Amino acid sequence: MSGSVELGAPLLRSGTISSIDSEHIEAVYGRYFGIIWHKCARMLGDSDDAKDVAQETFTRLWAKRETVRDERAVVAWIYRTSTRLAFARYRAGIRHVSYIEHEAEGPVERGSTPESLVLLRDVFVKVLAIAPRREFECAVLNRVDGLTQSEIADVLKVSDRTVRRLLTQFQQRVDLVPSSERTAS
């Protein structure tokens, strides 16, 4: 998560959000809130919970504006923070994953029919609800957002090896779900 980015938009005048005074919150909102909202909607559906998590994420981003330094860091931070906030919602019983990204790397099951995709999603959501936080984060970033293992490692600030291990553990949880629940009858 390094390297400088040319920032043509007026948001980051000198490489940091902090260089924008408070009157420019409209610019920050316009630039980032769409990304935040779609990320939250993928995890929580078009729900009040998604709105709350999106609002919380943006509020935290605004509070962090003095420390986030480039676009890649901003987006990685958004993905990391919103995923962690969504974890709390899953623990509270909220399960609204709207769809699963089937093009991601890793042990993604590729269903060929709509029925099998629905079953896959149901099993995925069921396992998400019981997975430890790190596994939850990796699984969501991989299967909902379609991140590669390398991208996940950057976002979560862990090693590729750790990501592989967590995704494998998550897959093992999926495999423990009885096969009758994972295949169309």
Place this chain on the structure above:
Amino acid sequence: MSDASRHPSRLELDLHKLGAAQYPTTSSHLQGCSTCSDHVKRLSTNKSVPRWATGLAKPSSRGWRRRVVVASSIGAMAAAIALFLASSRTEEQADEQRYTTVKGMPSVGIYVKRTARSFLWDGTDPLQQGDRVQLSVSGEGFLRVTIFSSSGDPSDQKFERIYMGPLQPKGVTYLPTAWRIDGASDREDLLVVLSHEAVGENKIHKHLRNPNRNDRTDKLWMRQLVFRVQAPESAEQ
């Protein structure tokens, strides 16, 4: 994601939208993939900035003027004034509370700074234009505090979030923000919400519409505070 035939991740597409894509193949992929190009188009929003967002930047919020109180004044106030307000106290004031779902015994302390004098609000005396109000919260296990200002009649109250932040696991948390009464209204309402996760206006509206429903009510603790406001007393203040 160097293979242009594969869909880039949502993160990569989001970065592309910001002009910071990591992979050179992303642009060419977008030219031939309606799924991904539609995603990038959807990221643009023409909606106006909502009030909760503009409230983050502007120091005022419906009559409340946010002022950061320096640590020294917080300490001075805290030292001068005993901790206040067991939860039972406001419960006696029917118009000051909506309902409470209790976990432990949370409490809210209300400190008023009037010119050079600081004191605990007694729960009844009117505040004056120019007063600054600061809250302390004893969360008793709750992790977050959110403050809303409210307006409108009781049957159709509108809430606007004006502060949220973490609570210390134990003891009293002094909120780092104070609000100044600008005297634009003869009444100011605050709703203090303690919770374990972020709480937005939507959840509050939903909850107040149906306070008895059994949806995680044990996860919220609320206290509504009503301040009557009057013009400043004469010059000796």
